[in-house]
Amino acid sequence: MNDIPISYYLLLSAFLFACGVTGFLIKRNVITLFMSIELMLNGVNLSFIAFATRLGTLDGHIFVFFVMVVAAAEAAVGLAIIISVYRTRETLNVDRVNLLKL
Amino acid sequence: MTSLNLPFWQPWLIPILPLAGALINGLFGKRFPKSLVASVALFFTGASFLAACVHAYVLMHSGAEALEVSYGTWIRAGKFSVDFGIYLDHLSLIMMLVVTGVGFLIHVYSVAYMEHEGGYYRFFTYLNFFMFFMLTLVLANNYLLMFVGWEGVGLASYLLIGFFFLRDSAANAGKKAFITNRVGDFGFLIALFLLIQHFGTLRYAAVFDVASHFSVETSAGILTAIGLLMLVGACGKSAQIPLYVWLPDAMEGPTPVSALIHAATMVTAGVYMVCRSNPIFSRAPIALLAVAIIGALTSFFAATIGITQTDIKRVLAYSTVSQLGYMFMAAGVAAYSASVFHLMTHAFFKALLFLGAGSVIHGIGGEQDMRKMGGLRKYMPWTFWTMLIATFAISGIPPFAGFFSKDEILWQAFSSTHGSKIFWAVGIITAFMTSFYMFRLIFLTFTGEYRGAPADAHSAHGSHDDHHEPHESPWLMLAPLVLLGVLSIVGGWVGIGNRFEHFLSPVIQKVSIEQNAAQNNEATATPISEGAGAAGESKVLENSLMAVSVLVAFSGLGLAWFFYMKRPELPSRIAARTEGLYKLVLNKYWIDELYSAAIIGPLVWFSRVILWQTFDQKVIDGSVNKSAVAARDVSQIIRQQQSGLVRSYAGWVAAGAAAVVAYMVWMGTR
Numbered sequence: 001m002n003d004i005p006i007s008y009y010l011l012l013s014a015f016l017f018a019c020g021v022t023g024f025l026i027k028r029n030v031i032t033l034f035m036s037i038e039l040m041l042n043g044v045n046l047s048f049i050a051f052a053t054r055l056g057t058l059d060g061h062i063f064v065f066f067v068m069v070v071a072a073a074e075a076a077v078g079l080a081i082i083i084s085v086y087r088t089r090e091t092l093n094v095d096r097v098n099l100l101k102l
Numbered sequence: 103m104t105s106l107n108l109p110f111w112q113p114w115l116i117p118i119l120p121l122a123g124a125l126i127n128g129l130f131g132k133r134f135p136k137s138l139v140a141s142v143a144l145f146f147t148g149a150s151f152l153a154a155c156v157h158a159y160v161l162m163h164s165g166a167e168a169l170e171v172s173y174g175t176w177i178r179a180g181k182f183s184v185d186f187g188i189y190l191d192h193l194s195l196i197m198m199l200v201v202t203g204v205g206f207l208i209h210v211y212s213v214a215y216m217e218h219e220g221g222y223y224r225f226f227t228y229l230n231f232f233m234f235f236m237l238t239l240v241l242a243n244n245y246l247l248m249f250v251g252w253e254g255v256g257l258a259s260y261l262l263i264g265f266f267f268l269r270d271s272a273a274n275a276g277k278k279a280f281i282t283n284r285v286g287d288f289g290f291l292i293a294l295f296l297l298i299q300h301f302g303t304l305r306y307a308a309v310f311d312v313a314s315h316f317s318v319e320t321s322a323g324i325l326t327a328i329g330l331l332m333l334v335g336a337c338g339k340s341a342q343i344p345l346y347v348w349l350p351d352a353m354e355g356p357t358p359v360s361a362l363i364h365a366a367t368m369v370t371a372g373v374y375m376v377c378r379s380n381p382i383f384s385r386a387p388i389a390l391l392a393v394a395i396i397g398a399l400t401s402f403f404a405a406t407i408g409i410t411q412t413d414i415k416r417v418l419a420y421s422t423v424s425q426l427g428y429m430f431m432a433a434g435v436a437a438y439s440a441s442v443f444h445l446m447t448h449a450f451f452k453a454l455l456f457l458g459a460g461s462v463i464h465g466i467g468g469e470q471d472m473r474k475m476g477g478l479r480k481y482m483p484w485t486f487w488t489m490l491i492a493t494f495a496i497s498g499i500p501p502f503a504g505f506f507s508k509d510e511i512l513w514q515a516f517s518s519t520h521g522s523k524i525f526w527a528v529g530i531i532t533a534f535m536t537s538f539y540m541f542r543l544i545f546l547t548f549t550g551e552y553r554g555a556p557a558d559a560h561s562a563h564g565s566h567d568d569h570h571e572p573h574e575s576p577w578l579m580l581a582p583l584v585l586l587g588v589l590s591i592v593g594g595w596v597g598i599g600n601r602f603e604h605f606l607s608p609v610i611q612k613v614s615i616e617q618n619a620a621q622n623n624e625a626t627a628t629p630i631s632e633g634a635g636a637a638g639e640s641k642v643l644e645n646s647l648m649a650v651s652v653l654v655a656f657s658g659l660g661l662a663w664f665f666y667m668k669r670p671e672l673p674s675r676i677a678a679r680t681e682g683l684y685k686l687v688l689n690k691y692w693i694d695e696l697y698s699a700a701i702i703g704p705l706v707w708f709s710r711v712i713l714w715q716t717f718d719q720k721v722i723d724g725s726v727n728k729s730a731v732a733a734r735d736v737s738q739i740i741r742q743q744q745s746g747l748v749r750s751y752a753g754w755v756a757a758g759a760a761a762v763v764a765y766m767v768w769m770g771t772r
Binding site for chain 1: 746747748749752753756
């Protein structure tokens with residue numbers, strides 16, 4: 001595994017992150033947005049892990065665990081919100097969920 | 103200067119007692135019944151008068167020339183400090199007794215006079231409030247505390263002139279009095295600043311001590327400047343030319359107020375100040391001459407206006423202005439004791455005249471025009487006789503009070519080293535006119551037939567409509583009249599044999615002739631030879647001048663009798679014959695109109711057009727409004743960014759992150 005240069009991991013990580021950003025920006029469905037966020041988080045996790053392994057420390061691993069815990073909590077809360085939004089608005093299009101806008 | 107081992111020495115009580123009365127009536131008086139309001143007011147002024155008497159006794163028996171006491175420091179700035187202090191000498195003693203004594207009598211009178219007016223408690227609150235500040239003015243031991251009293255009486259005067267504030271003319275008269283006085287106060291304040299700068303203190307004793315080291319100024323110097331500025335202040339408060347215009351209008355106030363504030367006490371504050379500052383004035387002959395000239399001019403012109411007025415209170419108002427001019431003339435020829443003497447007798451007889459006029463107005467239901475009076479002698483004999491006494495007194499007929507003080511002034515104007523025969527001549531002519539217009543008032547009011555319609559409900563006194571014919575006033579109003587009448591007779595006797603002058607001599611700092619002579623040695627001949635010269639000869643001269651003034655007083659009486667008793671049709675014919683002159687005098691020389699055209703008009707125009715419409719509206723309001731509009735326009739551009747689109751925000755976040763990354767990469771590759 002040590003044969004693979006770290007730049008590969010980083011490029012993959014950047015690619016995943018860019019996919020997430022792009023998806024977040026161009027998609028309208030809330031669920032898709034959520035998935036894009038997960039994609040971005042995991043892209044970042046990948047670079048954490050890559051650096052941690054390369055440097056032989058545990059810091060990166062710990063960070064990744066934190067990120068995963070937060071992402072899980074966020075998914076739980078976010079999905080609950082999405083369900084209640086769907087029940088009241090009968091849509092998952094973010095552009096239509098605009099009651100609080102000026 | 104000691105305050106030890108005195109039997110009863112609490113001079114702070116004298117001003118504080120009326121203040122307590124004012125506070126009690128002012129805070130709770132609205133819920134009190136009228137009798138309680140009156141009792142509170144009378145109790146505290148009466149107690150103040152008693153305290154004044156006790157302290158007068160203490161001072162006279164302490165053997166000291168002056169007693170001074172300080173109740174703590176008010177202001178301290180570097181070496182300069184001002185105390186809350188009381189200074190009691192023979193001058194403030196006289197003022198204090200006059201203020202509390204006459205003030206108490208007028209309070210008694212007001213209890214009955216104001217019975218039917220609204221705002222009973224308000225009236226007595228203001229009146230007690232006035233007493234407090236007037237006593238502060240006369241008892242202060244430094245100029246700044248005097249200035250506090252000075253402003254305070256101005257405030258009380260404003261409140262009381264505008265007492266019937268629903269009447270436009272009363273509200274305007276109050277404002278006029280206050281604003282005119284501000285002009286004078288400006289001069290007084292500058293004088294105080296000069297005193298602080300050059301003397302470093304405002305305490306009387308210290309100021310006069312420093313002043314005594316100055317020599318008499320032959321040309322204008324610092325003492326002259328201070329004296330002239332003080333004169334400006336005195337002109338405002340004591341209604342002298344050119345600031346006298348407020349006093350006649352001040353007659354809009356209730357009559358007891360006119361008697362107390364605008365005749366007996368407050369308007370004499372200027373005279374008091376000049377006499378108090380005699381060590382300064384005596385060393386500034388130019389300022390002294392200005393005082394005398396202003397006094398002589400004022401006494402003359404006010405008397406001429408008094409002749410033509412038909413409103414009983416206005417006649418008395420101009421008479422007050424004229425008599426104050428007399429006092430200034432006396433002070434201006436360095437005859438300070440004569441000035442204070444006249445101040446005292448004038449307080450008695452002029453308060454009496456005003457209270458009598460008030461009694462007349464009260465008795466015929468609010469009418470003030472003398473042409474609608476007449477024949478009142480049989481309806482109100484007490485008022486008639488007491489007013490007659492006062493008229494004799496003001497006309498200078500012996501043995502009434504005014505004779506002694508007026509004669510002293512005339513003699514001093516003639517003989518004093520600062521005097522001149524011109525002042526004496528002006529004084530004599532004024533005395534003649536005074537006698538004439540005062541007896542004109544008496545004849546028009548009390549003799550002949552009653553010319554007024556039966557008074558009815560629309561009058562100023564209109565709350566009670568039982569005035570079907572003139573009636574005498576209640577005893578509560580007559581008692582002060584009688585007491586003041588007695589004082590108007592005997593009040594002048596203290597001046598017999600120069601006793602009054604001796605009494606005041608500790609207050610008047612002698613400016614030694616040697617000092618004077620050393621200063622201008624070319625003039626040595628005049629003062630000494632005159633002062634030491636033939637005493638017997640001057641006695642003869644004094645007596646003949648006295649005879650002249652008595653003669654003049656009687657001829658004024660006679661002329662008034664001839665015009666208004668014997669040939670009542672004559673005055674209007676003379677008025678018709680000299681129409682231009684008559685109109686000029688009747689309209690008070692158009693001074694009010696002149697002031698409003700020359701000063702008030704431009705001032706109002708400047709304030710309205712330049713200050714308000716240009717500077718305030720365009721510059722100040724404009725800059726505030728313009729900056730608000732600019733802020734709104736700029737934010738109009740920026741608020742476009744806050745679209746509410748989540749993806750737009752996310753895009754900006756991503757773009758920002760990308761920019762940061764790009765920057766770091768660029769920095770890394772350099």
